[in-house]
Amino acid sequence: MDPKPIITVLFLISATVIAAQEYVRPPPRKALHFPWSRKPSSLPQQVHISFAGDKHMRVTWVTNDKSAPSVVEYGTSSGKYSSVAQGESTSYKYILYSSGKIHHTVIGPLEHDTVYFYQCGGQAPEFQFKTPPAQFPITFAVAGDLGQTGWTKSTLDHIDQCKYDVHLLPGDLSYADYIQSRWDTFGELVQPLASARPWMVTQGNHEKENIPFLKDGFQSYNSRWKMPYEESGSSSNLYYSFEVAGVHAIMLGSYTDNDEYSDQYRWLKADLAKVDRQKTPWLLVLFHVPWYNSNKAHQGEGDGMMAAMEPLLSAASADIVFAGHVHAYERTKRVNNGKSDRCGAVHITIGDGGNKEGLAHKYKNPPPEWSVFREASFGHGELNIVNSTHAFWTWHRNDDDEPIRSDQVWITSLVSSGCVAEKTHELRKILTEP
Ligand SMILES: [Fe+2]
Numbered sequence: 001m002d003p004k005p006i007i008t009v010l011f012l013i014s015a016t017v018i019a020a021q022e023y024v025r026p027p028p029r030k031a032l033h034f035p036w037s038r039k040p041s042s043l044p045q046q047v048h049i050s051f052a053g054d055k056h057m058r059v060t061w062v063t064n065d066k067s068a069p070s071v072v073e074y075g076t077s078s079g080k081y082s083s084v085a086q087g088e089s090t091s092y093k094y095i096l097y098s099s100g101k102i103h104h105t106v107i108g109p110l111e112h113d114t115v116y117f118y119q120c121g122g123q124a125p126e127f128q129f130k131t132p133p134a135q136f137p138i139t140f141a142v143a144g145d146l147g148q149t150g151w152t153k154s155t156l157d158h159i160d161q162c163k164y165d166v167h168l169l170p171g172d173l174s175y176a177d178y179i180q181s182r183w184d185t186f187g188e189l190v191q192p193l194a195s196a197r198p199w200m201v202t203q204g205n206h207e208k209e210n211i212p213f214l215k216d217g218f219q220s221y222n223s224r225w226k227m228p229y230e231e232s233g234s235s236s237n238l239y240y241s242f243e244v245a246g247v248h249a250i251m252l253g254s255y256t257d258n259d260e261y262s263d264q265y266r267w268l269k270a271d272l273a274k275v276d277r278q279k280t281p282w283l284l285v286l287f288h289v290p291w292y293n294s295n296k297a298h299q300g301e302g303d304g305m306m307a308a309m310e311p312l313l314s315a316a317s318a319d320i321v322f323a324g325h326v327h328a329y330e331r332t333k334r335v336n337n338g339k340s341d342r343c344g345a346v347h348i349t350i351g352d353g354g355n356k357e358g359l360a361h362k363y364k365n366p367p368p369e370w371s372v373f374r375e376a377s378f379g380h381g382e383l384n385i386v387n388s389t390h391a392f393w394t395w396h397r398n399d400d401d402e403p404i405r406s407d408q409v410w411i412t413s414l415v416s417s418g419c420v421a422e423k424t425h426e427l428r429k430i431l432t433e434p
Helices: 004-021 150-161 181-194 219-224 263-274 303-315 424-432
Strands: 045-051 057-063 071-075 083-086 088-090 101-107 115-120 123-130 138-142 166-169 199-201 240-244 247-251 282-286 320-323 329-336 345-350 371-375 379-385 390-397 404-412
Touching: 045 181, 045 199, 057 115, 071 101, 083 101, 101 115, 150 181, 150 379, 181 199, 181 219, 199 247, 247 263, 263 303, 263 424, 303 424, 329 390, 329 404, 345 379, 345 390, 371 404
Parallel strands: 138 166, 166 199, 247 282, 282 320, 320 345
Antiparallel strands: 045 057, 057 101, 071 083, 071 115, 088 101, 115 123, 138 379, 240 247, 329 345, 329 371, 379 390, 390 404
């Protein structure tokens, strides 16, 4: 048999594979222009929801009318609201800016895996959201460093096309950067998604907005994006935890004290002591500044937090750690203490939501042994936790408006690999240390 046709076919296949791997990165996109003007009414704006303890959801919205009530009417049929809840409100001033009335109203108890229809402040329009399931499978959409550019819109459009239950955001939301009306435009931009699924966020450097001697940090962030910190025993909106469908998720603060003597560290120990891996086999952790990062951007910025907290998270067998800050995507092997470790966490940097600062293109070479996949492109991730042992992670680069699945991997839980059982004594020891 003549081998030439076979060689030709093999050559064509390999050429096609190489061509498919070559990726031409699209150019940056400009910031979206919003003709922001105050709406002269009690019209609910910037509506978003977040978990507020077991079976409860916090509905947040803004009105310009300071007399608008903080009331949410809700029910499982459109236009028929069988329940009503009264909430609280706040507002803030920032130099010459005065915020609208920011309403926070907790509703519930809610059924699992159910569509609810709701109205804010007794005003149309009607919104709707779906509660997450009681058990696996559950899907998280993950994207950090969002901002409000054409690429942000592209990322949000792709997330909107996927079937997911909860959005996880590891910091850097609006890129308002002191211009407070940009928090309002960001709220409007994300409302279609954030009013329909819980958005669970933690802070990044762009949330700080502190001015020495004049303004403390996080005023706008804490006023607008109230997370369930009280519900999870924390004294700060900058770190908290929540549980959903067999997952315990810990949202940490890269920009508040995080050494071994900090309140955050004490709270983390207390929170880990409450985790029951029978009930929540998966342990997820999010914060802004990555600990495992082979991009040249932001090298070493997470070292202090890592030195303090990685031993604790390792003893607690955290499965997956999500970070942002670096405007690119990177996934590691299971790692601990700077190297591969079968009982360590998978670290995923996903600060590529689409902000105005653009991508971080330069990488350290050769890559560290723990780095599996890295690419400077905008996109989002989806974590589908199938059961107590298996999860399927995919990363989708935006690629000119096509949601291409660029990286994918099955992740097995540390419960199923025996690591949680192996580390029982180590965890008990570290949690009982004074
Ligand atoms: Fe950042």
